[in-house]
Amino acid sequence: MSSINKVESMWIKRKATTAPTSPQIKIPPRQLSPEPHFEQGLPNYIPPERPLGLPKSENGNEMIDLLLKASTLLPAVKCEGVQLRVRQLEREIGEKNVALSGQMTLLKIAKEIDKFNCQEAWKLYQNAFEKHETTMFWTRGIRLLILELRDNQKLRIGQ
Structure with a gap:
């Protein structure tokens, strides 16, 4: 037998007889309970205060603030009208009437x-709210705000 074969055979024998140096952790197979956990309920579960999908700081307040800030760019009479509609939207959100x-x-x-x-x-508004203008009056304020700002933007670009 050549020296390489002797080394290989010794290594194979040693590997087969050597015990593992660290204890192995045995993990049992995953077992599913007959009733899912979510049906059992959690005793200390508190539902989230904010709507899911909205970042923590944006519980409607940032949206209202942005709309009110943008309305200040309009002439005084239009600004007041838009702000009234935005405040109406704020009440509707507070009463959970807006999905x-x-x-x-x-x-x-x-x-x-x-x-x-x-x-x-404007594209987002048209896709979402144009068909609801007669039932949700605050949408008219958003519409007016977008259209006025868009027209003012066109005037600034043309100058």
Whole structure:
């Protein structure tokens, strides 16, 4: 037998007889209980205060603040009208009359308005709220705000 074969055979024998140096952790197979955990309920569970999907600081307040800030760019009479509608929206959100999906869309619209991206805000508004203008009067304030800012933006670009 050559010296290489002797070394290999010794290594194989040693490997087979050597005990592991560290204890092995045995993990039992995952067992599913007949009733899922969420059906059992958690005794100390507290539901979240903010709508899911909204960042912690944006519980509607930032959206309202952005809309009110943008309304100050309008002429005085239009500013007051828009602010009345935004305050109405704030009450509706407080009474939980605005769906979470609507709040998310409004937040997107408010952020686009804050970036002076009125074209994108107008597209979002049309997709979400144009058919609800007669039932939710605060949508008219958002519409007026977007259109006025868009027109003012066009005037500034033309100068």
